[in-house]
Amino acid sequence: MMEATVDRGIDDVLEQVGEARTDELDETFATLYRERYRDVYRYALLMLRRVEDAEDVSAEAFHRAFAAWQAGHGPEGRALPWLLLITRRLVIDRTRRRRLLSWLPLASLSPAHEPSREAETGRTEFWLWFERFARELSQRQREVLILRYQRDLDDDQIGEILGISASAVRSLVARACAALRRNPEIWQ
Amino acid sequence: MSENQHSDDEILNGVRRRLAGAEPLIPQPPALGPAFTEAAQARPRVVVRSRLGLGGFAPLALIAALVVVVVGVGIGSQTLQGNGTGAFAGTPGPSGSPASPNYPGFGLSYQLVHPAGTQVTPAELDATKAVLIKRAESLGPTSYSVNEAPPDGITVWLEGVPDTAEVRTLIGQTGHLEFVPLPPETYGTSGSPGQKMLPTTGETIDPSLPAQFTGADLDPSLVYMREDTATGGLALEFGFKEPAASALETWSTQHVNDFFAIVLDGKVVSVPYIKSTIIGGKGEIAGDFTTQSLAELATVLQSGWLPYPLLGGETGPIGGPVESGVPLPSGLAIPSDVPMHSGAPMESGGAIHSAAPMESGVALPSGVPTGTCGPSEMCVPTGSGGPSAIESPPAASSPQL
Numbered sequence: 001m002m003e004a005t006v007d008r009g010i011d012d013v014l015e016q017v018g019e020a021r022t023d024e025l026d027e028t029f030a031t032l033y034r035e036r037y038r039d040v041y042r043y044a045l046l047m048l049r050r051v052e053d054a055e056d057v058s059a060e061a062f063h064r065a066f067a068a069w070q071a072g073h074g075p076e077g078r079a080l081p082w083l084l085l086i087t088r089r090l091v092i093d094r095t096r097r098r099r100l101l102s103w104l105p106l107a108s109l110s111p112a113h114e115p116s117r118e119a120e121t122g123r124t125e126f127w128l129w130f131e132r133f134a135r136e137l138s139q140r141q142r143e144v145l146i147l148r149y150q151r152d153l154d155d156d157q158i159g160e161i162l163g164i165s166a167s168a169v170r171s172l173v174a175r176a177c178a179a180l181r182r183n184p185e186i187w188q
Numbered sequence: 189m190s191e192n193q194h195s196d197d198e199i200l201n202g203v204r205r206r207l208a209g210a211e212p213l214i215p216q217p218p219a220l221g222p223a224f225t226e227a228a229q230a231r232p233r234v235v236v237r238s239r240l241g242l243g244g245f246a247p248l249a250l251i252a253a254l255v256v257v258v259v260g261v262g263i264g265s266q267t268l269q270g271n272g273t274g275a276f277a278g279t280p281g282p283s284g285s286p287a288s289p290n291y292p293g294f295g296l297s298y299q300l301v302h303p304a305g306t307q308v309t310p311a312e313l314d315a316t317k318a319v320l321i322k323r324a325e326s327l328g329p330t331s332y333s334v335n336e337a338p339p340d341g342i343t344v345w346l347e348g349v350p351d352t353a354e355v356r357t358l359i360g361q362t363g364h365l366e367f368v369p370l371p372p373e374t375y376g377t378s379g380s381p382g383q384k385m386l387p388t389t390g391e392t393i394d395p396s397l398p399a400q401f402t403g404a405d406l407d408p409s410l411v412y413m414r415e416d417t418a419t420g421g422l423a424l425e426f427g428f429k430e431p432a433a434s435a436l437e438t439w440s441t442q443h444v445n446d447f448f449a450i451v452l453d454g455k456v457v458s459v460p461y462i463k464s465t466i467i468g469g470k471g472e473i474a475g476d477f478t479t480q481s482l483a484e485l486a487t488v489l490q491s492g493w494l495p496y497p498l499l500g501g502e503t504g505p506i507g508g509p510v511e512s513g514v515p516l517p518s519g520l521a522i523p524s525d526v527p528m529h530s531g532a533p534m535e536s537g538g539a540i541h542s543a544a545p546m547e548s549g550v551a552l553p554s555g556v557p558t559g560t561c562g563p564s565e566m567c568v569p570t571g572s573g574g575p576s577a578i579e580s581p582p583a584a585s586s587p588q589l
Contacts, residue, residue, distance in 0.1 A: 030220055037217030042210060051213075126209040133206070148200065149207045177196040180203065184194065187202030 029069050032079055033062055039080060039150060040087050046146045047091045049127070057094060061087040080150065081157040088161055129186070136183050141176035144169055293331075293347035298360055298498040300340045308340040316342055316498070322491035323359050342498070354484075360498045362453050363488040365403035368393055370447040370459070377445040378461045387449055387456045400439060400448070403489065405432030410470065411489045413482055424486055425472045433469025440466040452485070 040061050045054035064086050068074060075082035134142055140162070147158045155166040162169070180187050300308045300316055313336050320342065324332045330348030337343055344359055376382025387393060410427030428436055440462045450458040 033220065034217050038214045042214045045213060046207075046210060122209070122212060126213065129206055129209065133203070145200070145203055146207070149204055173200070174196065177199045180199050181194055187199050187206060 029066055032065075032083075036080055036083055037062070040083055043084055043087055043146060043150075044091055046130070047088075047143065048094060049130070053094055057087060057090045060090055064090075078157065080153065081160050084147070084150075084153075084161045132183075133186055136179050136186060137176050141172050141179065144172040145176055148173065291348050291350050293345060294351040296344040296346070296356060296359060297337075298342050298344070300342065300494075301497055301499050302340075310338070313338065313340070313342065316494050319363075319492045319494055320344055320359060323487060327355065327358070358484055358487065361488055362494045362497045363403065363492065364453050364494075365406065365489060366393075366399035366449075366451040367401040368397050368399050368449045368451050369443065370397070370449060372446050375447050377447070379445060386447060386459050389456055389458065391456045392454055393449055393451045393456055395454075397449075399451070401428065401432055401436065403492075405429065405436075406489060408490045408492060411486055413486050414472075423472045424482055424489075425470065426489065427471075428469035430469075436466055436469045440464075452488075457485075 037058065041054055041058045044057040044061070045051065048054055048057065061083060065083055068086075137145070143162065144158060147153055147161060153161075155169040159166045159169045164172075300313060302308050302312075317334050317336055320334045324334055324344055324346060327346065327349045329346045331345075332347065333343075333345040335343050335345075346355070349355060370386065372382065374382050374384050375386055405428045407427050407429040410425070410429075412425055414423055414425050427433070443462050444464060445461060447459055447461045449456050450460070
């Protein structure tokens with residue numbers, strides 16, 4: 001079962017969830033966790049811009065996903081949109097809590113976690129770029145582009161995560177592109 | 189090719205390429221430990237939460253439970269102090285739990301009191317309303333309204349947040365921040381004790397001491413919480429706007445080693461001293477704050493300060509946000525034609541601040557290892573080991589926060 005899971009990808013295997021035995025379900029979820037953790041973490045990090053928050057939200061998202069999974073409320077279709085939908089709710093919750101506070105994702109690690117100078121520079125450069133990127137777009141436009149970065153999500157699935165239609169997703173993308181077209185230094 | 193000729197695909201590919209810069213920041217999934225397997229086999233609903241991969245999620249759950257207990261104790265003690273800096277007990281907003289529809293709505297009524305006893309102007313009432321709107325938003329209510337009740341009344345309706353003393357304090361706090369120099373001939377300097385003891389946290393500042401700077405000199409966009417890498421705690425970073433930033437630089441140059449008090453609504457928050465010139469008008473308040481009390485202070489400073497103190501803060505009748513003519517405890521009524529403000533979630537305020545090093549920095553009381561920012565101090569991040577600017581007083585002469 002495990003080998004089949006890895007070979008065919010988690011989403012194919014999920015089609016058999018209804019027929020699988022309990023231990024197989026757990027193993028399948030473990031595979032899902034391994035395959036999709038970085039996708040969930042990436043989304044949380046780019047939305048929250050803070051490593052600690054991304055770690056917490058990712059752990060919580062998989063915790064909730066597994067609870068739902070065990071209760072028989074797993075994904076009806078593909079797993080990634082389902083996971084990102086759970087994650088998005090947690091991100092919104094986290095954002096509301098800190099609403100007026102802004103955090104410093106740069107140079108805030110303790111010495112024990114201090115990365116190399118090169119890594120630090122790369123990290124700083126990315127966040128400085130992302131700040132500029134975020135400033136030019138609305139939160140929704142930004143979120144759509146971040147989800148579009150996941151190449152295997154189509155407009156329907158992005159819309160499912162955001163709670164909007166596929167045409168609304170395309171509209172947001174178009175408006176985001178229009179804004180970025182005026183600022184080519186952001187994407188060139 | 190001109191800018192306008194770039195296709196959407198071209199732009200999206202460019203964005204995708206830039207977003208790929210985040211990949212080194214994305215870790216591999218932490219290993220699922222034995223706790224996951226055991227939990228799965230036992231078929232409980234509660235499973236494994238780990239971002240460390242150290243034996244599964246169970247240890248973190250235990251730690252989280254401990255943190256909840258510790259924070260709860262902290263909340264209790266802060267609330268008992270009643271000094272306006274206590275944390276919210278289960279309050280939504282920047283530092284508390286999220287808004288819950290389970291909390292029924294309640295109203296608060298305030299009266300703006302002009303210190304000179306003269307009539308409050310409509311402009312002052314408008315300014316007060318604007319500040320209260322920001323504070324109400326910061327609590328994350330499911331809905332809220334802030335309405336003027338001329339000539340000097342203002343009412344706040346909140347729904348989805350608990351009606352606690354801390355909420356009322358945050359909403360009605362004047363938020364008057366002052367930087368009060370402590371004369372060296374009386375209070376001494378960092379190197380020599382004075383005739384009087386330095387004021388301690390929570391103490392009322394001597395009203396005869398004039399403020400050198402106030403909250404009006406602050407740039408709210410430069411006020412934010414950050415992790416204090418030296419202590420592992422949180423600190424509140426702030427910045428002055430011009431011309432106060434330049435004035436702070438000049439003033440700090442002339443008062444090296446002198447103490448000053450950071451005072452909020454007449455109560456001392458911190459008593460640091462200047463070690464060297466404060467360049468750029470930026471500083472940091474660090475001390476023995478809880479996350480929630482610091483978040484509350486940040487909210488007050490970010491939302492601005494009220495022109496005059498507010499009286500009141502009594503809880504009004506529960507039943508609806510805007511009801512024409514509904515009397516509130518102080519006798520105020522909400523005008524029927526005042527629009528409601530939506531409590532819809534705001535966009536993330538997670539602005540990224542550059543960690544550019546500053547030339548001025550922090551020094552520490554004797555006995556504290558160099559490079560850390562001890563409790564009860566105002567400090568400015570140092571550049572590459574540069575001289576420190578503001579130092580907390582020696583423990584012997586100034587009790588810690």
